[in-house]
Amino acid sequence: MKLVIGIVRPEQANQVLEALHRAEVRGFSMSRVQGHGGEMDRVETYRGTTVQMGLSEKVRFEVAVSDGFAQKTVDAICEGGRTGEVGDGKIFVVPLDHAVRIRTGDADEGAVTPVGK
Amino acid sequence: MSGVDTGDTAWMLIATALVLLMTPALGLFYAGLVRSKNTLNTFMMCVAAIAVATVTWAAVGYSLAFDGDGALIGGLGNAFMSGVDFAPREEGTIPELLFFAFQGTFCIITVALISGAVVERMRFGAFLVFSALWSVLVYAVLAHWAFGGGWLIAGGTLDFAGGVPVEMASGFSALAAALVVGARKDYGRQALLPHNAMYVLLGAGLLWFGWFGFNGGSGFNTGTSSVLAFTNTLLCPATTLLVWFALDVIRGRKVTAIGAATAIIVGCVLITPAGGFISPGWAMLLGALGAIPSWGIIAYRTRTRVDETLDVLAAHGTAGFFGILFIGFFAQESWNGLSDGLFYGNAAQLWDQVLAALAAPAYAFVATFVLLKVIGAVMPLRTTEREEAGGLDVNQHGEEAYVTGEGAILLLPDDHEKVAVPVVDPG
Numbered sequence: 001m002k003l004v005i006g007i008v009r010p011e012q013a014n015q016v017l018e019a020l021h022r023a024e025v026r027g028f029s030m031s032r033v034q035g036h037g038g039e040m041d042r043v044e045t046y047r048g049t050t051v052q053m054g055l056s057e058k059v060r061f062e063v064a065v066s067d068g069f070a071q072k073t074v075d076a077i078c079e080g081g082r083t084g085e086v087g088d089g090k091i092f093v094v095p096l097d098h099a100v101r102i103r104t105g106d107a108d109e110g111a112v113t114p115v116g117k
Numbered sequence: 118m119s120g121v122d123t124g125d126t127a128w129m130l131i132a133t134a135l136v137l138l139m140t141p142a143l144g145l146f147y148a149g150l151v152r153s154k155n156t157l158n159t160f161m162m163c164v165a166a167i168a169v170a171t172v173t174w175a176a177v178g179y180s181l182a183f184d185g186d187g188a189l190i191g192g193l194g195n196a197f198m199s200g201v202d203f204a205p206r207e208e209g210t211i212p213e214l215l216f217f218a219f220q221g222t223f224c225i226i227t228v229a230l231i232s233g234a235v236v237e238r239m240r241f242g243a244f245l246v247f248s249a250l251w252s253v254l255v256y257a258v259l260a261h262w263a264f265g266g267g268w269l270i271a272g273g274t275l276d277f278a279g280g281v282p283v284e285m286a287s288g289f290s291a292l293a294a295a296l297v298v299g300a301r302k303d304y305g306r307q308a309l310l311p312h313n314a315m316y317v318l319l320g321a322g323l324l325w326f327g328w329f330g331f332n333g334g335s336g337f338n339t340g341t342s343s344v345l346a347f348t349n350t351l352l353c354p355a356t357t358l359l360v361w362f363a364l365d366v367i368r369g370r371k372v373t374a375i376g377a378a379t380a381i382i383v384g385c386v387l388i389t390p391a392g393g394f395i396s397p398g399w400a401m402l403l404g405a406l407g408a409i410p411s412w413g414i415i416a417y418r419t420r421t422r423v424d425e426t427l428d429v430l431a432a433h434g435t436a437g438f439f440g441i442l443f444i445g446f447f448a449q450e451s452w453n454g455l456s457d458g459l460f461y462g463n464a465a466q467l468w469d470q471v472l473a474a475l476a477a478p479a480y481a482f483v484a485t486f487v488l489l490k491v492i493g494a495v496m497p498l499r500t501t502e503r504e505e506a507g508g509l510d511v512n513q514h515g516e517e518a519y520v521t522g523e524g525a526i527l528l529l530p531d532d533h534e535k536v537a538v539p540v541v542d543p544g
Binding site: 009011014034036041042043044045046049050051052053054055083085 | 303306307503506507511515516517520521523524525526527528
């Protein structure tokens with residue numbers, strides 16, 4: 001099993017959702033995060049105070065999948081998240097030791113496979 | 118000063134301030150309806166209307182609207198506020214300087230209203246240029262027709278507080294603006310939801326409060342028609358609200374808060390042209406009936422390709438149109454001292470109202486369409502797709518509405534010079 005973590009632009013989040021849906025990846029969570037990559041900082045001024053905003057809003061997807069689904073998930077996040085400009089985000093794939101579906105107690109592959117599959 | 122009534126003047130001073138409050142209130146209403154990344158830009162369009170339209174009003178707008186009895190346009194006798202002083206206008210009881218200010222606040226809110234059609238994608242600079250030209254070429258002309266001695270008022274059209282120059286003008290101009298500027302890039306592809314329903318409700322509440330000055334002040338005195346319009350401004354939106362509740366329940370089984378906020382606006386617009394001309398009972402009927410077309414157009418519009426984003430046409434154009442026509446049926450001389458409508462035996466009044474309901478939308482739509490095409494030929498009307506995606510707050514103003522401050526590095530004045538200003542990443 002793998003945990004796929006995708007950090008993307010908030011304005012691309014909907015496209016990522018659509019791409020995941022098309023790839024038949026049904027279970028995931030997303031959260032709002034702030035991050036910094038290679039993009040240029042924004043300079044903002046609030047009355048007399050000028051600041052350099054080092055952190056940008058990003059959306060973080062976390063998708064736990066069986067090994068066979070990992071590449072499809074990565075491809076979907078790439079397809080949905082890409083604009084071609086600096087700041088599109090990153091994807092990390094990490095091994096996943098153990099997973100449990102709380103409702104049924106199903107473990108591992110059974111827990112990361114959507115209900116009804 | 119001879120001819121000035123102190124009571125009338127006192128009320129009109131307050132009414133003017135009430136109307137000015139409506140523009141920031143509209144800013145709240147609109148800002149709540151857009152996505153959070155466009156909050157400040159949306160509000161700033163209303164602030165810009167105050168800045169730009171006040172200056173154009175003082176320069177030529179007021180004069181073109183209120184100097185002389187030309188059929189189509191006023192003169193330049195009062196340009197740059199020449200001759201606008203403490204003496205009242207003909208048959209007036211308040212200083213002309215106050216009359217000027219009161220009418221100026223109408224011009225401001227009308228310009229601000231149109232911004233609802235183009236939020237979330239129009240360039241701020243282009244909107245400033247548009248505001249300046251529109252306030253003179255469209256608002257001042259229609260204000261002259263309906264208020265300032267032009268062909269509509271001279272022909273007998275009744276428009277108490279601005280069904281022609283404010284409501285129909287903004288509504289049909291908004292439709293033209295939405296067509297010329299074009300839809301937001303995400304329109305029809307994603308659900309674009311209001312980001313703060315509380316702003317919407319608070320804005321609607323403050324707008325209603327301000328509307329008592331808008332309608333109650335449009336008699337320019339403390340006489341019967343002002344009192345009638347004031348009280349009708351309470352009655353009409355109340356019945357609009359109730360009917361809107363019912364329509365919401367029929368469609369979705371629930372009464373919605375943003376629907377209620379919209380109903381308040383629609384009710385206030387409905388009574389704007391009719392306020393001082395119809396009885397309280399008819400005002401309540403107007404509010405109830407007038408809710409239906411506006412509700413229907415809002416429900417229908419989102420299924421079209423026309424991204425008239427905040428439904429200025431439905432809330433202002435349609436309701437203004439309905440209110441203007443309603444006068445033709447139910448105006449009552451025993452209440453307004455001027456004229457009866459068809460229902461009381463005067464069919465000619467209905468014809469006068471129909472003329473206004475045809476001419477004002479036609480002029481507003483065509484003039485705005487052409488004006489924006491011309492501005493669009495000189496400068497881009499919209500931000501780039503990339504800027505639109507990132508939000509206009511950061512791109513147009515270099516600020517965010519909901520800034521956290523985390524990761525913000527203070528730039529001292531000395532190192533400010535050394536830093537490139539990549540507010541917009543050239544990519």
